[in-house]
Amino acid sequence: xxxxxxxxxxxxxxxxxxxxNCTYTDSSSTYLYWYKQEPGAGLxxxxxxxxxxxMKQDQRLTVLLNKKxxxxxxxxxxxxxxxxxxxxxxxxxxxxxxxAGTQVVVTP
Amino acid sequence: KAGVTQTPRYLIKxxxxxxxxxxxxxxxxxxxxxxxxxxxxxxxxxxxxxxxTQRNKGNFPGRFSGRQFSNxxxxxxxxxxxxxxxxxxxxxxxxxxxxxxxxxxxxxxxTRLTVT
Numbered sequence: 001x002x003x004x005x006x007x008x009x010x011x012x013x014x015x016x017x018x019x020x021n022c023t024y025t026d027s028s029s030t031y032l033y034w035y036k037q038e039p040g041a042g043l044x045x046x047x048x049x050x051x052x053x054x055m056k057q058d059q060r061l062t063v064l065l066n067k068k069x070x071x072x073x074x075x076x077x078x079x080x081x082x083x084x085x086x087x088x089x090x091x092x093x094x095x096x097x098x099x100a101g102t103q104v105v106v107t108p
Numbered sequence: 109k110a111g112v113t114q115t116p117r118y119l120i121k122x123x124x125x126x127x128x129x130x131x132x133x134x135x136x137x138x139x140x141x142x143x144x145x146x147x148x149x150x151x152x153x154x155x156x157x158x159x160x161t162q163r164n165k166g167n168f169p170g171r172f173s174g175r176q177f178s179n180x181x182x183x184x185x186x187x188x189x190x191x192x193x194x195x196x197x198x199x200x201x202x203x204x205x206x207x208x209x210x211x212x213x214x215x216x217x218x219t220r221l222t223v224t
Contacts, residue, residue, distance in 0.1 A: 029209075030209045030210070031209035031210060031212075033212065033213075035215075040217075041217050041218075042112070042114075042198055042215040042216050042217040042218050043198065043200075043215040044215070045212055045213070045214055045215075048212055050210075088151070092206075092209025093209075094164060095141075095153040095156070095164055095166065095206075096141075096143075096151075096153065096209075096213060097153075098150060098151040099150075100150050101150070
């Protein structure tokens with residue numbers, strides 16, 4: 001697989017929920033990841049899900065996986081200004097294959 | 109526990125020169141991977157080292173090389189620098205060989221390389 005696809009931009013109001021979507025390429029991918037990158041920083045691991053799971057919740061984060069459609073989403077509840085960043089989804093098939101990232105802007 | 113440490117943070121080099129970047133993994137982590145991040149190409153996998161052996165390699169020319177030491181620290185070398193090598197180079201460590209993807213990668217803050 002070559003292209004993990006993500007929308008490029010998402011604007012959300014503080015306090016609302018954010019949903020970032022991702023379509024991955026390889027149905028045999030075993031693990032799918034979400035990373036966050038703030039300006040001038042590296043990638044911070046947020047969460048990951050094994051391909052035999054449909055959902056994983058970790059505090060404000062909920063990951064949903066639809067294997068049939070090869071669709072992965074990350075929901076951030078009660079979005080805060082500190083959540084403003086670029087979010088990358090990545091699939092594992094021998095190496096981490098990243099999407100182009102979704103810029104999330106949180107407005108007051 | 110200290111995170112992944114990369115040095116230096118910034119580098120400016122001239123075309124044709126060579127450069128060495130350094131990475132210290134999280135204590136206890138035995139695998140180190142390197143990624144290149146550019147605005148045009150995004151995040152591209154360079155290579156992974158585990159137990160001082162290269163386990164996987166991306167699609168980069170031979171000018172890009174790396175090694176891992178017995179203490180799991182890793183270095184990456186780029187020879188005969190080109191303008192297109194300007195990028196953020198990210199090192200990531202994982203507890204074990206990434207294998208089937210079950211050992212998550214933890215990234216450092218990167219080395220910003222500018223080639224003039």
